[in-house]
Every structure is written in C-alpha cells, then in structure tokens.
Amino acid sequence: MPPITLPPHIASLPPYTPIEPFDVLSQKVGRAPEDIIKLDANENPYGMSPRAREALANLAYGHIYPDPESRSLRAALSQFTGVPAENLVVGAGADELIDLIMRVTLNPGDTVLNCPPTFGMYAFDADLNNAKVINVPRKSDFSVDMDGILDAAEKFSPKLIFLTSPNNPDGSLIPQPVLQKLLALPALIVLDEAYIEFSGVTSQITNVPSTNNLIVLRTFSKLAGLAGLRVGYGAFPAWLMPTLWKAKQPYNVNVAASVAAVAALNDPDYLAWTVKTLVAERNHLAEALSTFRWLKVYPSHANFLLCRVAPGIEAAQLKADLAQKHGIFIRYFNKPGLTDCIRVSVGKPDQTDALIAALSSYRVEG
Ligand SMILES: Cc1ncc(COP(=O)(O)O)c(C=O)c1O
Known part of the structure; x- marks a missing residue:
C-alpha cells in the first residue's frame, strides 16, 4: 500500500509514450546506432552548427549554476527575433514553457481549448495541471474549426487557447485572419511556432x-538541431513577465544548452542552409511518397509529412516492419482524426532513398 494518496488528477494521468533515443532504439532492433534512420521525432538530421559544437567543447562554466535569467541567450534571441529581451523567457524546451504557462494561469478546473489532432503536450500538461480540456477537433483537411472554437469559447470560457502553426502532425498553417479572429476572444492565445522557420511564413513573434493576449513559443530543437540539449523560448506580453520570473524554476536552462544556443544564433549561414536543405528535401520526399498509390500525403509547411495509409496495408504493421526489417523509425498514430496515419520526419537524401526503397516492397491489391 502506498503511504499516501495521490491527487485523483495525477493518479488518473494516462501513461506517457516517449519517443526513444538512438541507443535505446539500437538495442530494441539489434542494430548499431549508425544503422538506424530516425524519422520519428522531427529532429534535425544535420545536427547543430559546428560553432555550437565548438562552444560545447570549450564550455568553461559547467561547474557553476547557470544564469537564472539566461541574459546572454535572451540578448541574442532579441537580435534574432526582433522582440525586446524583456518579453522573452527561455525554457528547457518549449515543453517546459507550455507547463509553466499553465501553472501560472490556471486554477483547478479551468478550461483549456485544444484543437486536435495536434501536439500532445497541450493536453498532457493540462491534465497534469488539473485543467479541463475542451477539444475542438480540426476539419478533415486539418484546418481549425473556427465556428466550433467560437461556440466552445462562448460556452466554456477557456482561459488558454493552444494553436500550432505549422501544426504537428500535419504541417498546416493557421491563416492570419483566423488568428486575428481568435485574438479577439477574451482568452490567452498560445501560438506554438516550433516549426515556423520551415514554412517561409513570417513569425507572429514580433x-x-x-x-x-498573445504568447508565441519557438524552439532550438528543430531548426538549430539542439533537441537533446532542451532549449526553447517564448515571447510573452509584459503583464505576464513578472509572474513568469517568479514561478519559473531558477536554473531551468543549463549552461551547455545556453552556450550552444547562443553559438547557433551566431551562425546564421548554417541556420539558413539547414532550412534550405530540409525544405528542398521535404519537397523531394513528398514527391517520392506520392508515387505510392496507397499513401495520401498531406501538404506540409514543416520538416515532416503526414501520410494516410490506404486500406489493404496496416499502418501499425508498416511502422513495425520498417523498424524491425529496415531500422527505419517513423511515427504511427492511432487517434481520432489520424486513423491509419504515419508521420515521417524529413531526413537526409540517402535516408529518403532508404525509406522509399523499403516502402517499394509494399503493394495493395487491385
Ligand atoms: C508543436 C511542437 N511544439 C513544441 C515541441 C517541443 O519543443 P521542445 O523540444 O523545444 O520542447 C514540439 C516537439 O515535437 C512540437 O512538435
């Protein structure tokens, strides 16, 4: 018997399904890490800028606690984004900031509006924070259901509305007029732009x-190839900043992450090259996947592609086969709106070739 009773909203949390790193995957399928093609978490296959690697190799202050205000990084981010440093908070990934936003804004039972299918952490953190999630499902083309959101906003008065542009897992954008309408609601709009750099669309961050009532979240995980170091950031309206400073874990961004992120921002050529290369490869991958009659490829503005697998091929089995037989890891979803769907991150050209070769052995009769 446990010595204490856990709060019901914690005891009833659904189990978390993590995406696993190379070494764990390597053991699972009995292949060397270098023989694994990891296209399941929208990471940057080219990794971080050489300048960031060098900065990590020369890390001077690993034995000293980091700056609680991440001053150097926020100054560099202010230059990069055009947003004053006074409006910027850095976190251990955008993930930390999603939780922080909820912790400082929600009372138990308050409502969070979510537009699934979308990034799972909004609902996860809402559960963790004892909030009520109102789901307004996206339409079949993954655009947000504006009327549904307006109805739900009137009925449930959500404090927070989470929007993702480009959306994970399909890569669709929130059109500007939709955002404007939502900003007119009496709610705080959290716009997650984790993949905005791959879209060619201007960020809303300025x-x-x-x-x-607008918060914009961004990350170093995708563009800058720093997913393993956990560093993301957000721009927040001035009224919320003092509260965020009070509530944030003091040493949330470690010195290695901070130093690597500053170095990454100091290498704009590498960032631009990454975007150009991954966007070109996304278009190549989309074309190659579209040649399979049994795959419907959705248009994407991010560094991944969502595909619906036609009847006759079991999407879950496809995912398992790719992993076991070919060492290729992709994401499979079994959720409302995403039945028979897989998501493939954009990799390097040889990884695209390996995936396409593996998929070529599949046929649908008729
Ligand atoms: C939409 C979206 N937001 C945020 C994140 C997480 O970002 P971070 O790695 O900075 O926590 C992800 C990661 O997959 C994502 O897809």
Whole structure:
C-alpha cells in the first residue's frame, strides 16, 4: 500500500509514450546506432552548427549554476527575433514553457481549448495541471474549426487557447485572419511556432509585445538541431513577465544548452542552409511518397509529412516492419482524426532513398 494518496488528477494521468533515443532504439532492433534512420521525432538530421559544437567543447562554466535569467541567450534571441529581451523567457524546451504557462494561469478546473489532432503536450500538461480540456477537433483537411472554437469559447470560457502553426502532425498553417479572429476572444492565445522557420511564413513573434493576449513559443530543437540539449523560448506580453520570473524554476536552462544556443544564433549561414536543405528535401520526399498509390500525403509547411495509409496495408504493421526489417523509425498514430496515419520526419537524401526503397516492397491489391 502506498503511504499516501495521490491527487485523483495525477493518479488518473494516462501513461506517457516517449519517443526513444538512438541507443535505446539500437538495442530494441539489434542494430548499431549508425544503422538506424530516425524519422520519428522531427529532429534535425544535420545536427547543430559546428560553432555550437565548438562552444560545447570549450564550455568553461559547467561547474557553476547557470544564469537564472539566461541574459546572454535572451540578448541574442532579441537580435534574432526582433522582440525586446524583456518579453522573452527561455525554457528547457518549449515543453517546459507550455507547463509553466499553465501553472501560472490556471486554477483547478479551468478550461483549456485544444484543437486536435495536434501536439500532445497541450493536453498532457493540462491534465497534469488539473485543467479541463475542451477539444475542438480540426476539419478533415486539418484546418481549425473556427465556428466550433467560437461556440466552445462562448460556452466554456477557456482561459488558454493552444494553436500550432505549422501544426504537428500535419504541417498546416493557421491563416492570419483566423488568428486575428481568435485574438479577439477574451482568452490567452498560445501560438506554438516550433516549426515556423520551415514554412517561409513570417513569425507572429514580433506582434507579442503589442498584443495583450498573445504568447508565441519557438524552439532550438528543430531548426538549430539542439533537441537533446532542451532549449526553447517564448515571447510573452509584459503583464505576464513578472509572474513568469517568479514561478519559473531558477536554473531551468543549463549552461551547455545556453552556450550552444547562443553559438547557433551566431551562425546564421548554417541556420539558413539547414532550412534550405530540409525544405528542398521535404519537397523531394513528398514527391517520392506520392508515387505510392496507397499513401495520401498531406501538404506540409514543416520538416515532416503526414501520410494516410490506404486500406489493404496496416499502418501499425508498416511502422513495425520498417523498424524491425529496415531500422527505419517513423511515427504511427492511432487517434481520432489520424486513423491509419504515419508521420515521417524529413531526413537526409540517402535516408529518403532508404525509406522509399523499403516502402517499394509494399503493394495493395487491385
Ligand atoms: C508543436 C511542437 N511544439 C513544441 C515541441 C517541443 O519543443 P521542445 O523540444 O523545444 O520542447 C514540439 C516537439 O515535437 C512540437 O512538435
């Protein structure tokens, strides 16, 4: 018997399904890590800038606690984004900031509006924070259901509305007029732009200081290839900043992450090359996947592609086969709106070739 009773909202949390790193995958399928093609978590296959590697190799202050205000990184981010440092908070990934936002804004039972299918952490953190999640499902083309959101907003008065542009897992964008309509609601809009750099669309981040109810989240995990170091950031309206500073874990961004992130921002050529290369490869991958009659490839503005697998091929089995027989890891979803769907991150050209070769052995009769 446990000596204490856990709060019911914690005891009833659904189990978390993590995406696993190379060494764990390597053991699972009995292949060397270098023989694994990891296309399941939208990581950057080219990794971090050489400048970031060098900065890590020369790390001077690993034995000293980091700056609780991440001043160097926020100054560099201010240059990079055009947002004053006073409006920026850095976190151990955008993930930490999603949780922080909820912790400082929600009372138990408050409502969070979510538009699934989308990134799972909004619902996960809402559960963790004892909030009520109101789901307004996206339409079949993954655009948000504006009427549904307006109805739900009126009925449930959500404090927070989470939007993702480009959306994970399909890569669709939130059109500007939709965002404008949502900003007119009496709620705090959290716009997650984790993949914005791959879209060619201008970020909303510079609008944050002049918009009382807009938060924009971004990350170093995708563009800058720092997913393993856990560093993301957000722009917040001025009124929320003092509360965030009070509530944030003091040493949330470690010195290695901070130093690598500053170095990454100091290598704009590498960032631009990454975007150009991955966007070109996304288009190549989309074309190659579209040649399979049994795959419907959705248009994507991010570094991944969502595909629906036609009847006759079991998507879950396809995922398992790719892993076991070919060492290729992709994401499979079994959720409302995503039945028979797989998501493939954009890799290097030889990884695309390996995936396409593996898929070529599949046929649907008729
Ligand atoms: C939409 C979205 N937001 C945030 C994140 C997490 O970002 P971070 O690695 O900075 O925590 C992800 C990661 O997959 C994502 O897809």
